[in-house]
Amino acid sequence: MTHRNPPWSDTRTTPDRRIDSDQQTADSGGSPVSESDPTERPTDADQTRRFDIYPREGRGMEDIADQYTPSDVESVVGEYWDENDAYEATKEAHADDPSFFFVDGPPYTSGQMHLGTAWNKTLKDAVIRHKRMTGHQVTDRPGYDMHGLPIEVKVEEELGFTSKRDIEEFGMEQFIQKCKEFAVRNREAMDEDFQSIGAWMDWDNPYQTLSPEYMESAWWAFSKVAENGLVEQGKRSVNYCPRCQTAIAANEVEYDEITSPSIYVKFPLKGREGNLVIWTTTPWTIPANTFVAVDGEMTYQEVRAEKDGESEVLYLAEPCVEEVLKKGRYEDYEVLSEVTGEEMVGWEYDHPLDGVVAEYADFEGAGQVYTAEYVEADRTGLVHSAPGHGQEDFARGQELGLDVFVPVDDKGEFTEQGGDYAGTFVRDANPEVIEDLDELGHLLHAGEHDHRYGHCWRCDTDIIFLATDQWFITVTDVKEQLLDNIEESEWHPQWARDNRFRDFVSDAPDWNVSRQRYWGIPLPIWVPQDADAEGAQEMIVVGTREELAERADQDVDPETVDLHRPSVDPITITEDGVTYERVPDVFDVWIDSSVATWGTLDFPGETEAYDELWPADLIIEAHDQTRGWFWSQLGMGTAATGESPYKEVIMHGFANDKDGRKMSKSVGNIVTPEEAIDRAGRDPLRAYLLSHDQQGVDLSFEWDGLADTQSTLNIFWNVFRFPLPYMDLDGYDPAEADLSEGELTVVDEWVLSRLQTVEAEMADAWDDYEVSTALNTLLDFITQDVSRFYVKAIRERMWDEEDSASKLGAYATLSTVLSESIRLIAPYAPYMAERMYQRLDGSETTVHMLSYPEADEERRDEELEANMAVLRDVEEAAAHARQLGGRKLRWPVSRIVVESEDAEVADAVEALSDLLAERVNTRDVQVVEGFDELVETAEPQMSVIGPEFGADAQKIMEAVEGLSRAEVESGVEVDGETYDLTDEMVSYRAEPPEHVTGADFEGGTVYVDTELTDDIESEGYARDVIRRIQEMRKQLDLDVEAEIDVSLAVDDDRVAGFVEENRDLIAEEVRARELDLGSADGETVETWDVEDVSVTIAVTQLD
């Protein structure tokens, strides 16, 4: 065998390369991938930058990267990308494609990347890469959420602050500066984190919620909301953090189990005998009591209860009577009467803390019984209601037209109205309230109650409900439109939209957007200094910096103004003789991210991109954002413009630990992305994360699973590197692969057909963003079809003559399969794909600028795929049968017989019989409907024979055992006497004849005839000897082309004869110049056991 080129010479000097050599013809519906003049692209001139798996100059195999080492691949590719501006080149390549407006959900800059955010960014990156490869100009601006209470709290911790007073003393401006520094510092670290997992986004230009342009987006959107009449100021009962001294959003409240007081209180009725009995876990809200709620439908009993010789009258819901009286340790009771809740409406009572508190709700309508929806037959069936605190109480109070009475200030302390409690923090007042109620004789029972209660998500302080003056976006006014807009958006998975999201939106209350804090976007609301001034508008909402400059009383430069507090605080607006001042609040931080679709485009500062792109084509977040960002954007978009700001949503899951439990510091089960990258690599981590369901389902992270993914990628790596030495030897350039050159065999046609099928299936999966399905389809193809089957099938052809048409066909096929598979995997494992691409082709700067392969229906042959599936089943069964027959694959068998009644199976085996014969190493393949050589062996049925023949049964059994059916049916002779046996007495077991073993497959049975002949033994031993010599060559680390001398001694004359017969074959296969039989003398000598025969082999390397 001769070769044109020395093995490691540089054969890659072809000057003109095709771009994207096996690009399919663009279909009519598809969008053409931009292909600018190839001469503008980097050409072979910078070939030195191309990766080399195999060193070109005179080095040996030991230098070959024969194992997939992700860290090596990733570091070299990372450098390559940087040096060659691969990201920029990719964007450039798709600059003229149809646009795709992706919007990044901004991570909050108070922490660092964890596994969940790594997953999130990886999925986004894969989608963006795929979108580009399928011909889109993708908006890929990453974002950061940088304002808000959580950062304030972190900074307060750093500075050792405990209250707002500390901040005021420190200075608001300085404090805000510290918050900004904190956010920017974290952002920079997160930039690096995200890039470390290969996320290709516009990291030079992220949108940041603290930038003037971005803050302006929020002002603009809010001003549109105001124009639509959906901004309102009002008292609402809100979740209030007494430490942070601000309202917090419902989704900023976390819940935990706590122990609260549990008290039963008697409210003395006015104008009639008796008491209403209520139950509460918040004694401190009793001072604010305004009314008592009952269920109009429910039956209440008037009972006279006795204790210590005294009696009193109590009103309780009928199902609660026994329980409550037990709590109150009453000894006996009698039911005096029954009334419905409805009948109790209007009853009046005295405030139970009259005389203790300075003021209580005694205005028109207060101190009475009303019905309410929230009453249940629980505890007492009567509910203490304080609209100044409880949210439901507040809502019902509004319906009833009751004033809101709040004897608590913004520090959570009682005001002077609280009388004895004035200046006491509400929760600290609980014991006093209980004591006072007891002294006044109104306490029926006091105990403890364990329940879930909310606390501030950042500072852990238990929240209180407080009716305060806040600003709202009244989304409840556009509820129908919100629900309609949900219909307009497409969600993956759809159930998330139709169940969770729809339910949440249906129940969403008005959105409290004001926070009494510092680090945030200031509310752009100006209110009159004197609300009663003539001609005063209720409020002025400013939408842009330009507008602020125009309307402000002070000089404001729209280019340089910092919209943060405190610089905007002193700005006033005077119009029509009325002076307006800014509301000192900042926005709820959810407002910030809710305008991300505008902020990403720098709108309204810039309008061009907005006009072209808005609304977003796609957003991707985890399921916690259903009530977060998915909602805030819908709410803001609908309130501001009437539209949803996004069209499509992918909602993925959470990364939990291996037991499906949340990762947390306290449990100590956190896995960091850094550790995963260190232990497995970026591509394996990405592929692992992306191989699991991406739609709504959580991931249980497991190290073994990550390792599995790495070994799967390793199989791809092996498939990739397998042909390289051969191609190099032949000077074959895989980038120039042409399927019309050379000769395609049936396996080539098959694997190409499979490739098209895989491409079609992946395209279908991608259409529905079934990202994991697409990846797993590809990985299955690479491992099962390409590695397990195709590579094995073409191995021999790699050693054909230099210009063999069959080899060229295999080269072209494998090159095509690799080239397209590399592009198919590129969005998932971008580093590996790049390295492979640069080795095989490299005509473009990066694999990621190429187009995604599409199925060529011309190349699909479903019948062939079906036939090959049958062949593989048969092959598997044959291997099984061989194993049962104790004949290893290296030794040929004389024949296999495929038994099947299925015509399709028979046709498939016949169509592919040559290939099958080769793969199972048989000299002959037969296909039959029924294998007529099976021997039926009799098995006596003693349960029938025993009773029939009594004492003779034992002998008959022995005689019958192992006979054929014919022998039994002709009569069984025992001791000269012939017995006729009925069918019931004997059953038959069909068995293959001697030397034949069978194994079932889905369509039938495969029989393998392992009978030995001299011819078979001769080949078998020869192959065994070849194998041993090859093994020695390998151990000696010989170059594949190196020649050797071999001498060997066989410790068995007959086997020695077989070896002698095959001398030429052996010599050729092992590249032996001389092959001596007799004694083993040479540089390296080793003795092998070949089928129990000792064979000593000596190998000497020639120069």
Add this chain to the structure above:
RNA sequence: GGGCCAAUAGCUCAGUCAGGUUGAGCGCUCGGCUGAUAACCGGGAGGCCCGCGGUUCAAAUCCGCGUUGGCCCA
């Protein structure tokens, strides 16, 4: 307390929408292959398909009630 999602081999997951003999990978074990070789392939063992009811000729799959975990809400 409520809504949604999940539970299938020792582990990670398919299969559930459209009911018809539970599959894959890893791990274990036995074997095979061998110029992809620290790679690769096959056989085997291993499942009350979370539990209990119901619908049906037939349920991992549909329905109801629970248990456990996750997310969200109160």
